[in-house]
Amino acid sequence: MATTALPELARVHWRPRTNEQLLIRTGRLWTASTVAHTIPFVGGAVGLTALLPVLAPVSLVLLAHAWAIPELYASRGAKVLRPRRGASGPAERIAAGLLGDLVGHGARELYARTGVALERGSLGVWLLGQAGALLIRPGGRRVNCYCVKVLDSSLPPSDRIAHLLLALRTDEAGFATVANLSFSGARWRVRRRLDRPAREALDAAGAEARRAAGRTPRT
Amino acid sequence: MSRLVRMDQTGHTTVAEWTLDDAPAVEAAVRAFRAELDNGYFAVVSEGEGHAEQVRELPVDATLVILRRPIAGG
Numbered sequence: 390m391a392t393t394a395l396p397e398l399a400r401v402h403w404r405p406r407t408n409e410q411l412l413i414r415t416g417r418l419w420t421a422s423t424v425a426h427t428i429p430f431v432g433g434a435v436g437l438t439a440l441l442p443v444l445a446p447v448s449l450v451l452l453a454h455a456w457a458i459p460e461l462y463a464s465r466g467a468k469v470l471r472p473r474r475g476a477s478g479p480a481e482r483i484a485a486g487l488l489g490d491l492v493g494h495g496a497r498e499l500y501a502r503t504g505v506a507l508e509r510g511s512l513g514v515w516l517l518g519q520a521g522a523l524l525i526r527p528g529g530r531r532v533n534c535y536c537v538k539v540l541d542s543s544l545p546p547s548d549r550i551a552h553l554l555l556a557l558r559t560d561e562a563g564f565a566t567v568a569n570l571s572f573s574g575a576r577w578r579v580r581r582r583l584d585r586p587a588r589e590a591l592d593a594a595g596a597e598a599r600r601a602a603g604r605t606p607r608t
Numbered sequence: 609m610s611r612l613v614r615m616d617q618t619g620h621t622t623v624a625e626w627t628l629d630d631a632p633a634v635e636a637a638v639r640a641f642r643a644e645l646d647n648g649y650f651a652v653v654s655e656g657e658g659h660a661e662q663v664r665e666l667p668v669d670a671t672l673v674i675l676r677r678p679i680a681g682g
Binding site: 393395396397400401469479480481482483484486487491492493496508509510511520521535536537538539540541543544545547548551552553555556558559560561564567568569 | 681
């Protein structure tokens with residue numbers, strides 16, 4: 390007997406199931422939230438400088454806040470792909486072998502270089518790390534960062550990623566529902582907060598998301 | 609040869625192996641499968657990129673059945 394919905398959805402029964410429309414709406418809300426956080430500081434800085442030029446240093450502080458708030462959100466989102474400890478040892482080699490069997494040739498090579506697994510889905514292109522996942526939306530401009538992990542800290546890193554991969558393949562929308570969204574915004578904001586290997590993975594996923602958008606035009 | 613593997617701290621452990629023409633091995637695999645589900649594992653058969661199927665009974669014709677732990681938002 391086979392089931393299609395993730396059983397973990399029972400733990401978050403109050404959440405609406407993720408779909409394309411919900412992702413679009415969520416992205417717009419994040420953009421609006423960012424603007425709402427930023428505009429008052431920018432407006433205050435401009436107003437202060439116009440009224441009293443002597444307060445220009447205060448305006449600079451306000452502008453720094455306007456810049457820092459979106460950066461802090463992006464930094465929180467990028468954390469899900471930051472490498473964790475325990476990436477070596479015999480258990481990890483065995484786990485990496487199993488994960489390598491699960492993914493395709495290209496994704497296997499990318500994983501060997503970056504420690505991040507790439508998986509194409511119907512909602513976009515996914516990057517899976519030990520502590521979460523990035524969903525690169527079709528077109529490659531917007532990234533959703535999700536905190537999601539397996540509830541067993543003793544697992545080697547590749548096994549943690551394999552857990553996420555199998556859950557994602559079982560029920561992509563359910564996976565996005567179970568996961569906690571930590572950031573939604575421009576890909577470049579997340580990219581600058583990643584280390585070099587994860588940047589390579591994000592670039593590959595962005596290219597794949599652009600190709601996918603070219604194959605399937607979206608409104 | 610079909611395999612039931614459990615992802616654990618060793619990388620993975622082969623819980624059972626069977627072939628369709630070996631009835632005792634199939635029965636042992638089914639028992640092991642149920643015991644693992646009772647221990648809180650979920651069973652998945654991966655069908656290539658983008659597709660996997662969660663199963664509640666052992667698909668004896670599958671070549672690889674993987675047992676995973678639950679996931680949750682962090």
